[in-house]
Amino acid sequence: MREYNVHEVLSILQKYYITDSQQMVTRWIREGKINGIRSENRKEGYRIYEEDLFDFIEEQRPGLPSIFEVYEEYIKNLNPNNNELNEHPVEQKGFFDTEEKDEKSEVIHLKEQLEKLENTIMDLQEEKQVMEIKLNEIMDQNKFLIEDNKTFSELFEILDEENKQLKDEATITSSKDTNGKYRKRRINDSGKEKIISPVTFDEFVQLSSEVLKNLEYDEEDIEKHLDLVYKQLFDEEGLVKGELMLQDGEFKCPYTDKIYKQQKRIVKNAITYYFENLIQSGNQKQLEITMAND
Numbered sequence: 001m002r003e004y005n006v007h008e009v010l011s012i013l014q015k016y017y018i019t020d021s022q023q024m025v026t027r028w029i030r031e032g033k034i035n036g037i038r039s040e041n042r043k044e045g046y047r048i049y050e051e052d053l054f055d056f057i058e059e060q061r062p063g064l065p066s067i068f069e070v071y072e073e074y075i076k077n078l079n080p081n082n083n084e085l086n087e088h089p090v091e092q093k094g095f096f097d098t099e100e101k102d103e104k105s106e107v108i109h110l111k112e113q114l115e116k117l118e119n120t121i122m123d124l125q126e127e128k129q130v131m132e133i134k135l136n137e138i139m140d141q142n143k144f145l146i147e148d149n150k151t152f153s154e155l156f157e158i159l160d161e162e163n164k165q166l167k168d169e170a171t172i173t174s175s176k177d178t179n180g181k182y183r184k185r186r187i188n189d190s191g192k193e194k195i196i197s198p199v200t201f202d203e204f205v206q207l208s209s210e211v212l213k214n215l216e217y218d219e220e221d222i223e224k225h226l227d228l229v230y231k232q233l234f235d236e237e238g239l240v241k242g243e244l245m246l247q248d249g250e251f252k253c254p255y256t257d258k259i260y261k262q263q264k265r266i267v268k269n270a271i272t273y274y275f276e277n278l279i280q281s282g283n284q285k286q287l288e289i290t291m292a293n294d
Contacts, residue, residue: 001049001050001051002049002050003047003048003049003050004047004048004049004050004053005044005045005046005047005048006022006025006026006029006045006046006048007022009025009034009048009053010022010025012053012057013025013057015068016057016060016061016064016065016068017061017118017121017122018057018060018061026046028056029046029048033056034048034052034053034056035048035049035052035055035056036048036052037049061121063117064117064118064121067114067117071110071111071114074106074107074110075107078107196239196240196263197263198234198237198238198239199234199238199239199263199267200238201226201227201230201238204226204230204234204267205223205226207264207267207268208226208229208267208271210268211268211271211272211275212271212275215272215275215276215279225274225275225278226271228274229270229271229274232254232255232270233254233266233267233270240263240266244266246259249261251263251265251266252266253266253269253270253273254270255269255270255273255274256269256270256273
């Protein structure tokens with residue numbers, strides 16, 4: 001099988017309108033598009049088999065090698081070495097003149113067809129290059145869109161996380177209810193959450209009125225005793241004292257140690273216990289001093 005060097009390959013590729021750049025030929029060989037064998041002697045460069053070279057030409061110019069082969073074969077047959085014709089050149093001159101004209105016409109026609117085919121191939125190559133450029137531009141734009149989408153997704157996650165933290169902080173610190181009062185949330189050790197509304201002393205007195213009405217207690221110093229009970233249950237902000245809050249969000253009465261789930265229940269229980277003992281003792285001042293010391 002015939003072998004070519006790089007210069008010979010370049011000459012053939014120029015013939016087939018593929019490239020006139022030796023650097024491009026060397027690049028194709030290095031990239032493996034043209035199968036080449038590195039010679040042991042670096043001065044000789046690469047060696048390329050004829051079959052491998054024409055496989056590459058067929059990929060670049062489909063059908064063109066076959067057309068050139070037919071064309072070259074036809075050119076060879078235009079001037080055959082015919083001894084019989086040489087023996088009688090005068091007698092057959094008219095015949096060969098006509099035949100030669102026909103052959104020339106056919107050659108011209110074949111050349112025109114070949115040129116049209118070459119132009120079509122060149123147009124297709126140019127169109128392919130334009131389409132490749134457009135495709136690369138679209139891919140680059142798509143790459144930017146993917147990166148932008150990824151950035152926006154990351155920003156959204158960050159903002160969403162910050163928004164959740166702000167909501168949690170706002171809920172834990174304070175938020176307004178429908179009456180315009182402030183509420184605070186306490187989170188116990190078990191992870192459960194309990195919404196606790198502050199209770200003012202006036203609200204506490206109003207809540208106590210039902211209990212005191214049933215106990216029929218109407219002494220003048222009632223407000224002082226209510227103040228003692230209020231301070232046993234609530235802190236300065238009007239929230240149930242932390243030591244009375246259990247892990248499950250329940251309340252413990254400081255007088256009876258009974259457990260309640262509702263804030264009102266612990267208030268009624270504490271008031272009932274305190275005033276029942278106050279009535280039974282008959283010594284209001286002594287009970288008042290005792291509760292104040294507690």
